[in-house]
Amino acid sequence: MQWWTITLLICSYGVLKAFRPSEPYLYQYEHETLNISEKDLEGKVYPLWTYSYMAFLVPVFLLTDLLLYKPVVVLEAIAYVTCWVLFVFGRKGNVLIQQLIEVSYGVATATEIAYYAYIYIKVDKEQYKKVTSYTHAALLIGKCLAYFLAQLLIATKWTNYKTLNWISLGSLCLAFVVSVILPMVSWRTAYQKLLEMRMEDEKPAPLVFDEVPTYPRYVRAHFSRWFKELKGIYSQSFLVKWSLWWAMASCAYFQVGNYSQTLWGSVHGKKVWNGITEAICPLIAIPVVLLMQKVEVDWKKWGELFLCLMSLIDGALLAIASQTSSIYLIFNLASRIRATSTALVFGLNTFVALVMQSILTAIVADQHGLALDIRPQFVVYACFHGVIAVIFSGPIFLKIIRWSARFRS
Template structure:
């Protein structure tokens, strides 16, 4: 077994175990029914803490991920998740304060997930980026599906209670922690050579060391950031990443609260619903490797169409009195997001001519979290409008309408400019995406140096 395959397997195992948390689909019921925390406290005092914590922790994460070479951040994610579920199992979990502490740790774990997605691009060649992206994301979906299906069976067949789900999750997260320790450290020397290449025939002015690597990373941080977002392709996909992720985080955070407004004891199918999402997303994400679209041309149009579909799905969720329609809307919405975020991640990684993956993914997520924080404060927080849960989903639907309008305008501009240049919109023989990306990167490198 070659080294690359071993790394992919260990990373996939870590991704699987960290997502194998059977209690997640029933956290609202566990906190509300078992721990006797009111729905009002959960919605306005507990769940918003995750957003604020995520935002605060993300700043040091995206600044340090590339410097610390990914593995330490991944281990920190594993530890944060494990401590979260250990606290769930303790008697002190019944207090709002403990739940807020758990949300702080969960926010820290969410922020450090950037390293999981960035790590693989440092250890594989660019030609394998699309496959590596699909595998790493598919591992997450496999973990979620197995986890949520297990949860539904345990609850439906009365094999255990919510505490049983927590104990299983704790054991899985312990295995995830072990897997994170088995990941090899990324080589700072390889990262240095890829991040700071020299022209043919030139000699380096000084012998590289890890200290010099860190120093140069810090010195070029602002320059790299400006350079990344000066690329219009990276800018548009980053904009979609931030806007769509902002709404997706809110939907995930408050979906169980919406379901709880119409659920009865006979209609609690949260587990199977959450299980269907990764069941469908798993093959969808893997198939993204085979999708060969001229994203520089059709990307904005695709994002505009999907955004208006998302708006309709969320509006239907807010209007329907049926829990089963809500479940169906949630499944379609989440699968569409997982498919498009996989494409966005691959496109962004492929168009970076420097290995600033942690910086780019972290900044995009940071912008998403800033927007989500504003949305949470205005819509859900007691200090804001504090809207009822259905009205919150009207707002989330409207956010997708705004995203669609933005990308309709961008698509019209791109396609019009393309036609004016005399290039056909459709070609009988397409240049492969990877070859066009490599040419674009080569041109950017020449312009940079």
């Protein structure tokens, strides 16, 4: 099968699984339609997504390559379908059903790594940049279309929140069908890819691999390569620095994303603009993702400044969002903070982020912790970004001091 055919299939799956028009209005649906109290949602329901995501990420991360990707993609589709079946058929006022949804959603988000990894086994290395952009853009396109449609239907009162969940369920069922018809990955193909990478590492005198390929040898080669990459990645100070920022920023991003609709819901208004707000983010991101393959930036030179400024800006926006009464300003500010990740280093960093987020959730939001109201929570998240900015401002000041001393001498 041609590389573009496989890319079209996996991107179709990405668009369909991301086409969930009910997602911007889940808080309204749970709170207003299903009669789940805000206190229960904040303290008993939403924290479970963080905990389940963290718990399932480790086995998924370890087993995705060994299960040869497609089964994990199918599992992701099943987890999403399960979520929306429970949304549609769940009983009013039943907190347990909502908790099961969060656990299933944790499985779905943890298994998303297979969606990104699948295509790399199926295409040549020369196509990696292209397919990376396409698979990310597919998700953004699906979200953008879904959220604009949701806003149109809700603003014109053509439908209600439950109908949006039915539409989401239909799209996810189609995504499941596409996941099933995706071509299987042969362990021999995956093994050959590993051998090719080993030979590249050992240039100019590569070893000759004349051993008979078997699945157990593929498993051993996979983990051997995995630990070698792990050692190489975290022996570089540049990558350690970026990994630390990524983990801390992702922690804050996940937490804000998990509770942003609760904050929006605390501002009462006649119209709910969640759809258009959520749609603007992927709309802006689509051209950025497609163009990033052509952009070259000297991150070693500008990295610290970027990390510090972004953390300061995000912290300031969250601080304002926690206090403002303007629904429009809250939406505009919330649309600024978005992130995405893939590959080995991002998978590990995501796990570190989830560990930090679990601690933050247990202290700030969980019913067994402080159980703060939503606005004080966002003050805490703003301070968290401020801490990140302080940490990464250190190297900048050191460079300024060195530059000043050099200039004087």
